[in-house]
Amino acid sequence: MISHAQIQYIIHVYQEKSFQKAADKCFVTQPTLSMQIKKAEQTLGYPIFNRDTNPICLTSFGEELMPRLFDIEESFQKLDIFIQQKEGKYQEEIKLGIIPTVSIYMVPYLYKVWDKEFPNVNLKIVELPTEKLLQAVGEKKVDAGIMAGPVPGERFDDCILFNEEIKIYAPQYEGNGVLADDLKNMKPWLLSKGNCLRTQMINFCALKQEEKSSWDYEGGNLELLTKMAKLHGGFTLLPEYYLQMQPKLQKTVLTAENPAPARSIVGFHLPRNTKRVNIQKIYNVLKKGYPQPSDKKLNILPWK
Amino acid sequence: MISHAQIQYIIHVYQEKSFQKAADKCFVTQPTLSMQIKKAEQTLGYPIFNRDTNPICLTSFGEELMPRLFDIEESFQKLDIFIQQKEGKYQEEIKLGIIPTVSIYMVPYLYKVWDKEFPNVNLKIVELPTEKLLQAVGEKKVDAGIMAGPVPGERFDDCILFNEEIKIYAPQYEGNGVLADDLKNMKPWLLSKGNCLRTQMINFCALKQEEKSSWDYEGGNLELLTKMAKLHGGFTLLPEYYLQMQPKLQKTVLTAENPAPARSIVGFHLPRNTKRVNIQKIYNVLKKGYPQPSDKKLNILPWK
DNA sequence: AATCATGTATAAATTAAATTTATGTAAATA
DNA sequence: TATTTACATAAATTTAATTTATACATGATT
16 A cells, blocks of 8 residues: 555645655655655556646546545544644644735735634635636645635535625726716726736726727736826726725726626635635635625626 | 554554454564554554553543544545556455354355345355444444344444344144243253343243243254254244244244244444445345244344 | 463564665757 | 756665564463
8 A cells, every 4th residue: 555655745746746846845855756656656556647748747547546645634634633632732724815806905804803703723825816726726735715706617615705896996087977988098007917807807898998909018916007097097997895995096986887897706615625614714704894785786797 | 643554553453452463463573563553652642552451442542543543544445445446356345243143044145145136245254242243343343243133322323124033942842832831841942141142032031930040051052952952852942034944943833922022133334334335235135035024013122 | 479371562683665865868948 | 959847767875664582561370
């Protein structure tokens, strides 16, 4: 039978998609992984990884194998937690992946309420764009993810946390208009690709204007976009709760109504995640923290 | 973390209640177990076994630990089965413990129908008296047990397979009587202690006679008892289905009616046993093999 | 009480396994 | 073609597991 060490090596290579990076995570050298995984493959009778691709990937046997290895690893982890609990020094650690345009306002909120709500849970937050976040949750690199819905596929348990409007920020705009058809004549500042809010911007703006040729400059974060709009005119789209934490910006916000453009923020995790009790509690805290008006008509934009 | 080998050593010591016997089962020497288990105890931080008792027993920490070790072991076994299935050489092996007074007639029946009903399952049968059988199932030495009900406690899943009458075998008795009050004057041949049918015999006979002093000779199996009754007079009690397979004996059988003394034969296993699908199938085959008249009044005698 | 049998622990020697350092090789990139 | 990147292989080293031999404790036997 293969050893527990070999199982951990395989899991790390699967997660890192690289022998070298996995070796670092395991605190061993790369040849150790090469040899031990080769040995495991011999013991099991089939190759686990396909080394011919770049990055490395699982063979079809490997695909079948992984859940069984995770199963073993999980039972070891449960033993470990049991021992830690005995010693009274167990603190559950939850790794949460959040898309950047949400984390920018959600992290401060979580920080504020965390100790009161979860005195015995350690939180680690990673900022990841949607595609990478989906992958990270699938590969158990993080325990749960928070992104703009809908969550694709069937492999995750998910849960809508709240909907938030996407507001139009146009600092140099002179009108007082609620519904802003003048948008057509203004320059839109877009997030760089990889951000789902960019897609939602494009989806929304496409309704208002066609001259995509003018979208020639892209910012990596909302901060930058607001600055550009402020200095050089034009407009950008900002999520409701990001605006809420920066009252200065609110004066120059236009809103599109009936329906207002919006996105739904969802939490998701692998169905058998052992930390799901606390994960669910986090969802509930967020639901409470971002309550819904519920009567407003929203146009929920897909992220893809 | 403790190693898989250490876990297997601990499980074997738990099951054998002896380092020496466990060492044999593990194909290593006794010092290997002493050292590896000591090491495991150091790693975990608490002693697992109490060596001061005879036989050895678990500490309270050990009691808490075992289910977690079984959990790990089970996940390894699932991987093993997966690999064997890949190779097409997986035959599930079910170890069945049966009490002697049932196995004497049930084993031939199982043998007869096995290949037709379970072409892909290997059956191993062990004959065990009730108390040892309960222990063996609890310690996973066998997958399922078949005994006379009721199954004590709450830790097992159980299922009544059938009820069977306990018939009175009195070869030298001259009457033709159905209800035999003459029993009082006859010598009862009892099974030796440890057999649950012995208890049931005593329970039943106690109603008919009090002179326990005369029960001075005990046989280890039904074969012997019938022989003694045949040669030296007196009577013994025989289970219905044992009689059924020995037609010669049936002529000299008396029956007590309304209610007829009987015992219920039950199957039981640990709730999470991974082979429970096939175990359930075995139960069903036995239910079919020993169908119930269902209209007869029975006096189900407890085994204890 | 001395002896023996049974059962686990310990020590030293041996064997086996995992790991590292150093080097090789193949594919992709410049 | 040279260079980089990434995994494989070989030999040496370190670490871990196992065995043999023996000690120690306990309960039974004479």
